Amino acid sequence: GAVVSQHPSRVICKSGTSVKIECRSLDFQATTMFWYRQFPKQSLMLMATSNEGSKATYEQGVEKDKFLINHASLTLSTLTVTSAHPEDSSFYICSARGGAGEQFFGPGTRLTVL
């Protein structure tokens, strides 16, 4: 399958700071990428759909001003958690959409906000 990378894999930050997470499709071009959040022992929760060259589409209940998404190229999407707070601590996972509708997931970023 296609390879998707994420960076960083783990980040610890102080409350009030912003954190940027990068998602890259390494061996294919992805017009559409997705950002998910997963709390321990819970299901994947789709946060937003990221389309190259246009604004992201956010799911209901997700604050677009808090979770800034940029998809500037066909291989890179970024998620910035602005003014992070302890309740934002979670496992953030990106995926890239393949040509047959499948999604290839990155390894995830574990965010801990102190």
Added chain:
Amino acid sequence: QKEVEQNSGPLSVPEGAIASLNCTYSDRGSQSFFWYRQYSGKSPELIMSIYSNGDKEDGRFTAQLNKASQYVSLLIRDSQPSDSATYLCAVGGATNKLIFGTGTLLAVQP
């Protein structure tokens, strides 16, 4: 509300047995169906895709799709302890998004 339902488990099977994982979906317009495996603390990994009625085999895995019954399943033959994970069913339709089930936890007992 388009839904994908799975039994949360845990489904416990002995090593070497066949594990059968099931999934139902509500949207009759669904066109693509996927099974992902997620180990604890890791991200999901695509293991099978199926788009038309019938069976699709890949190694020890067989995906089965019945659109009339809105049912998709995954069979794992010769189950190994390393197969112990959460298995997510995902369904795609007219949009770019996939709708994920909550997953079935599989435990293969040595």
